[in-house]
Amino acid sequence: MNLLPVVRSPWRIVILVLGFTFLYAPMLMLVIYSFNSSKLVTVWAGWSTRWYSELFHDSAMISAVSMSLTIATAAASMALVVGTLAAVVMVRYGRFRGATGFAFMLTAPLVMPDVITGLALLLLFVAMGHTLGWPGERGMFTIWLAHVTFCSAYVAVVVAARLRELDRSIEEAAMDLGATPLKVFFIITIPMIAPALISGWLLAFTLSLDDLVIASFVAGPGSTTLPMLVFASVRLGTNPEINALASLILLVVGIIGIIAWWFMSRAEKQRVKDMQRATRH
Numbered sequence: 001m002n003l004l005p006v007v008r009s010p011w012r013i014v015i016l017v018l019g020f021t022f023l024y025a026p027m028l029m030l031v032i033y034s035f036n037s038s039k040l041v042t043v044w045a046g047w048s049t050r051w052y053s054e055l056f057h058d059s060a061m062i063s064a065v066s067m068s069l070t071i072a073t074a075a076a077s078m079a080l081v082v083g084t085l086a087a088v089v090m091v092r093y094g095r096f097r098g099a100t101g102f103a104f105m106l107t108a109p110l111v112m113p114d115v116i117t118g119l120a121l122l123l124l125f126v127a128m129g130h131t132l133g134w135p136g137e138r139g140m141f142t143i144w145l146a147h148v149t150f151c152s153a154y155v156a157v158v159v160a161a162r163l164r165e166l167d168r169s170i171e172e173a174a175m176d177l178g179a180t181p182l183k184v185f186f187i188i189t190i191p192m193i194a195p196a197l198i199s200g201w202l203l204a205f206t207l208s209l210d211d212l213v214i215a216s217f218v219a220g221p222g223s224t225t226l227p228m229l230v231f232a233s234v235r236l237g238t239n240p241e242i243n244a245l246a247s248l249i250l251l252v253v254g255i256i257g258i259i260a261w262w263f264m265s266r267a268e269k270q271r272v273k274d275m276q277r278a279t280r281h
Contacts, residue, residue, distance in 0.1 A: 027250060034243035041238050051240040052248075058241060061229065065245070068209055068226035071140060075147035076204035082148065083155025083200060088185075090156065091163040109153040118217030121146045125218060138220035146218045147208040154207060155200035162196035 033041060037048030055061060086106055090099075109117060125142050129135060135142055166189070174184045190197070212227040219228065233239040 030243055031247045031250065034240065034247040036240065036243075039240055041240075051244040055241045055244045055248075060224075061241060061245065064224050064226045064229040067140060067223065071144050071147060071225065072205045072208040075144050075151055075208040076201050078144075078148045079151035079155050079204040080197060080201045082152040083204075084159050084197065086152065086156040087159035087163055091160050106156055107153055109150040110157065112150075114211075114213035117150060118146070118214040121149065121214065122217040138218055139223040142218045142220070143215050143223060143225065146214050147204075147211060150214065151204035151207055154203050158200040158203060159193060159196050162193045166192055 034051060035047050035049065036044055037050055038045035090103055090106065121142075122138075125135060125138060125145075129137075170192075171184050171188055174188055175181065179187070210227060211225075212231055215225050216228060219225065224232075230242055233242060
């Protein structure tokens with residue numbers, strides 16, 4: 001089979017370069033200025049790793065990073081469970097009274113402004129505290145609950161999209177052979193939707209780690225997350241330690257992205273080889 005040669009238009013190359021420049025030039029500047037020995041962004045005083053050293057000795061920054069990572073991990077894990085169950089109900093048991101309302105309420109947090117969500121959760125926690133005595137005070141736990149609330153909607157949408165595309169013949173064959181629905185779900189369904197589960201967890205983790213508005217409403221004394229600390233620091237002036245922290249985050253994300261790309265490329269090559277072998281036979 002003859003393949004037509006790919007025509008590389010100069011305009012395509014220009015648009016591609018402009019697009020990547022627009023996306024990654026600010027990140028590149030951030031990384032460069034993280035090695036600036038001067039505290040002022042407008043003054044370049046030479047290369048230095050001073051701010052990386054001070055970052056690791058800043059207890060407030062380290063505490064905020066630790067809290068944000070802990071909340072994001074716990075919120076993403078719980079959102080994965082809640083969102084997956086909601087997606088299964090929405091896709092597999094969609095024909096019940098109130099199904100439309102259930103789907104609407106499930107996806108409502110996707111389009112709800114963060115200010116409204118944060119204010120509503122704040123009023124809820126205050127009312128529950130006065131009525132039930134729980135939660136006694138706002139802090140890490142209330143931030144976790146708030147993040148689970150809106151992250152579950154994103155997980156549900158991702159998992160539901162995968163469930164709709166799933167071939168149910170394998171599940172039906174397993175049940176015909178005597179497997180219970182619960183066993184089929186854990187042994188067959190979950191492995192088949194594993195990429196969606198991983199994507200949903202990563203999305204929820206990123207959203208929780210990045211959240212500022214909702215956390216500002218439901219946080220209490222001593223529960224300062226990383227976005228809240230960064231926002232407070234930037235309001236008083238650019239802190240070079242934030243540039244160093246952001247550079248480290250970019251490094252970690254880049255390494256994870258390269259590893260994920262390598263695994264996906266390897267899986268795609270294996271899939272192509274399997275298709276070629278099946279075609280030959």
